[in-house]
Structure formats: C-alpha cells, structure tokens
Amino acid sequence: MRKFEINDEKLDEMLSNYCKKSSPYTFRVKEKVKRERIKKRFQIKYSTACYILIFAFFIGLCVNSIPNFFTSYNDFFIIANAQGAFEENKILTAYQPVKVDSLSCYDYDINDKSVEVDINFGVCCAGKHISKVTYTSNYSYFIINYVSVENFDISSREKMEFNHNGVVCNRYSVDNDSQSVLIDNEISDNYPVSLVCFLDADYNFEAQRLLKKYKNGEDRFDTLNDLYDSIFRNVYVDMEITFDDGSVDNHRIELAYDEKDSSYKTFKPVVTATLK
Amino acid sequence: MNLVFEKYISDYSADLTRLCISLCGNVSDADDLFQDTWYKAIKNYGKYNFDMPFDKWLYSICVNTYKDSLRLFYNKRKMIFKTEEDKTEFLNSIPDSCPDNYDDYLQLHTAVNALPKKQKIVIVLYYFKDYSLNEISEILKIPIGTVKSRLNLAKSTLKRRLNNEEI
Numbered sequence A: 001m002r003k004f005e006i007n008d009e010k011l012d013e014m015l016s017n018y019c020k021k022s023s024p025y026t027f028r029v030k031e032k033v034k035r036e037r038i039k040k041r042f043q044i045k046y047s048t049a050c051y052i053l054i055f056a057f058f059i060g061l062c063v064n065s066i067p068n069f070f071t072s073y074n075d076f077f078i079i080a081n082a083q084g085a086f087e088e089n090k091i092l093t094a095y096q097p098v099k100v101d102s103l104s105c106y107d108y109d110i111n112d113k114s115v116e117v118d119i120n121f122g123v124c125c126a127g128k129h130i131s132k133v134t135y136t137s138n139y140s141y142f143i144i145n146y147v148s149v150e151n152f153d154i155s156s157r158e159k160m161e162f163n164h165n166g167v168v169c170n171r172y173s174v175d176n177d178s179q180s181v182l183i184d185n186e187i188s189d190n191y192p193v194s195l196v197c198f199l200d201a202d203y204n205f206e207a208q209r210l211l212k213k214y215k216n217g218e219d220r221f222d223t224l225n226d227l228y229d230s231i232f233r234n235v236y237v238d239m240e241i242t243f244d245d246g247s248v249d250n251h252r253i254e255l256a257y258d259e260k261d262s263s264y265k266t267f268k269p270v271v272t273a274t275l276k
Numbered sequence B: 001m002n003l004v005f006e007k008y009i010s011d012y013s014a015d016l017t018r019l020c021i022s023l024c025g026n027v028s029d030a031d032d033l034f035q036d037t038w039y040k041a042i043k044n045y046g047k048y049n050f051d052m053p054f055d056k057w058l059y060s061i062c063v064n065t066y067k068d069s070l071r072l073f074y075n076k077r078k079m080i081f082k083t084e085e086d087k088t089e090f091l092n093s094i095p096d097s098c099p100d101n102y103d104d105y106l107q108l109h110t111a112v113n114a115l116p117k118k119q120k121i122v123i124v125l126y127y128f129k130d131y132s133l134n135e136i137s138e139i140l141k142i143p144i145g146t147v148k149s150r151l152n153l154a155k156s157t158l159k160r161r162l163n164n165e166e167i
Helices: A008-019 A036-069 A075-086 A176-182 A185-190 A204-215 A224-232 B003-024 B027-043 B054-068 B084-092 B099-113 B117-128 B133-140 B144-162
Strands: A098-101 A118-126 A130-137 A161-164 A167-169 A193-202 A236-243 A248-256 A270-274
Touching: A008 B099, A008 B117, A008 B144, B003 B027, B003 B054, B003 B117, B027 B054, B054 B117, B054 B133, B084 B099, B099 B117, B099 B144, B117 B133, B117 B144, B133 B144
Parallel strands: A130 A161
Antiparallel strands: A098 A118, A118 A193, A130 A236, A161 A167, A236 A248, A248 A270
C-alpha cells in the first residue's frame, strides 16, 4: 500500500515515464500491407467505377426522398450533421478591447450514446491589466475549465479572482500555447496584450439529457431545430471585467442562430459580445 | 512499394509501435492497429500534405483508426499479461520503474486504460512525444480548448484513481 499521495507533479512524472516506455516488442509491417501500394494501381479503375455507381445511386435516392429525408430524424442524419455543420465550426467576433474568439460545437456520437458539445471561447483583453473577472450564466452547466494568462506575471496577480456564479474559481493556469489560437494579429499588433482568458463551457450533460428525451419520443421537441434551439438558444454569459485602473467593462456573450440561414442544416451558433 | 515508404517504415515503426501499445494496452490489439495504420498510410499517401511532418500525419491516422474502430476491434481484450514474464518485461520497459513502484505503474496502467477513449488519446499524445496542446489540436483536428479540457479531466480522473478516491 502506498504511503504517499500522488500529486500533480508525481502524476506528470509517472505519465511521462509510462508513455515514453520503450517497447519490448517490435512490430513489422506485414507483406500484404506493403503490397497495398502495388495493388492500388490496378484497383483504381475498378474503384472509380464503383464510386460513380454509388454516387449516381445516392443522387437518385436524394432526388426522390429529399422531403422525407429532412423530416425523418434518424441517427444517420444527426451523425451526418455533426460531421458537417458542427465540427470545427469556428466563428470569430471581434470586439475591442475585448475579443470573443473560437467557438466550436462538435462531436455527436449517437452510436456510442454520447453527445459531446463543447463550446470554447476566449476573451482577449488588450491594453489593460485585469484584476478581476466575474461572470454569471443562465446556464447551470457552464463551467470554467481553463483560464490562460499570456504575457502576464502571474506572481504579481495573487489577488486576481475568477468568479463563477458567485463561487470563486481558482483553477487557472499559465499557458503560452494558446497565444496563437486566441490572439488576433490585428489586436496584438495594435495593443499590448495583457490577458487572455480561455473559458470552456461544457454542454455535454445537458445535450445528452435533451437528446435522450428526444429519442425516447418524449414529445418536447417537434423538430431537431427545436432540440438544438433548446440547447443553444438564449444561453448567455455575463462577464464583468475589472481593470487595475478601477474601470469596469461589462459584456454579454450569447449563443444564437446565424439569422441569415436559420436552417439546422447550416446551423451556426454565433457569439455576440455586447455592452450591457 | 517505393523506397521512400520503406524509409518511412524503418524510421517511424518503433515510435508507432509504442503509440499503438500505449493506446491499445495490449500487444495483439496494438499489432492490429499498427498494421491498419500503415495500411491506411500507404493507401492514402497520395493525399499526404507535405507541409505536415510525416510523423504527425501518421499518428493522426493511428489515433483516428483507433478512435473510429474502437467499438469494432480494439480494446475488446483488456490489458492482460499472459505470463509473469510479460508483466515484468512491460514494467521494466518503463523508465524509472523498479520493484518498489511496480504497483504504482500497474495501477496507472489500469487507470489509463479505463479512461474514455478521447481522454486517453489526448493523454497519450501529450506525454508520448511531449507534443504541445497546439500540436495535439492539429493532429486531432479539435479546438485547443477541448484538448485542454480533456487533458485536465483525464489528469484529475487519474489522480483520483491513483489515490483511491471516489470518482
């Protein structure tokens, strides 16, 4: 029985050793795998013909069943939608000196009976030092995963607070990796960037719950649009950012449909940052 | 098969073997994943974008194959050492391991293999080659925030499992 507790440093060290272990085994690429390269040359015409046939069949199927396709909400549709519209859906909305960045929703995996919808967004504040960030959300499953600090001496910021729905959150970390993702070139050229926050909302729990209700025929949602609507629409986060000079900025970040095309087929949640 | 690919195979097979074993947790599944990864790499070499280092492209094929086929093939067999020799050989391959901490590493091994596949992939990539969060984000084609949250979640789960806390 171990006498000591595994802390973060020890876990890091153990994982590092574990994942860098030398393999006692040597795998060799099998000859039949290598032959694939040669085989491919002869297969190309055959496979091209197959693709054309499948494509033609699919087009014929679609033409005959477009009306039904969009009203029969089966698993296939959701997966297809997830792979297309939801994955890597990054929309940038600039608002200076605060910039909201990097929103993404993705990963519906119905076969696995899991739904993962993470919504990430960064808040980039340029030109001022932040002393406190307080935010509240009408969405109870909104959580902070990370807050990243850039070009920022964390040791002098002991009093900095991150406050979520009235509860002070101390889970923040210094992480320079996020620089390239979160800082817009235009902003970083024009302002000395003092702080980048990276908040991560986890909608997994709620999305799973709603999807389960939907799939079980509990008729709360008439269409998938309604389902997505209930997950994403009207969710907001209010942020109050206090700067070192005592000034305060208030921002509301909302999720909403792209009104230009409200069809779920091209469903695009967007972030808006507006002064209250 | 051309000479270029022969060189790739000789250069990257050892690392790919380690990655496959880390992901699958057992040798026979790892070998299947290894063969499938090379098969796909050879088959899709025409689509390879030379701007990306070959190893990252190869590892992205590997983790995607692992992730997509998990329900069908890999991970059906849980990590079982057939003999005590296998177990000792495995533990000795871990740097810094010694009989005093064998139990810790066995516990870690079990805990890593019990992680959800998405978290496990991030943990393995993060420590396997010391990839940055950005690089993992590129390999997995997911946002960096998600990489962070999965890494954070996986580490806290592992810590609690190793400390025998309730999850």
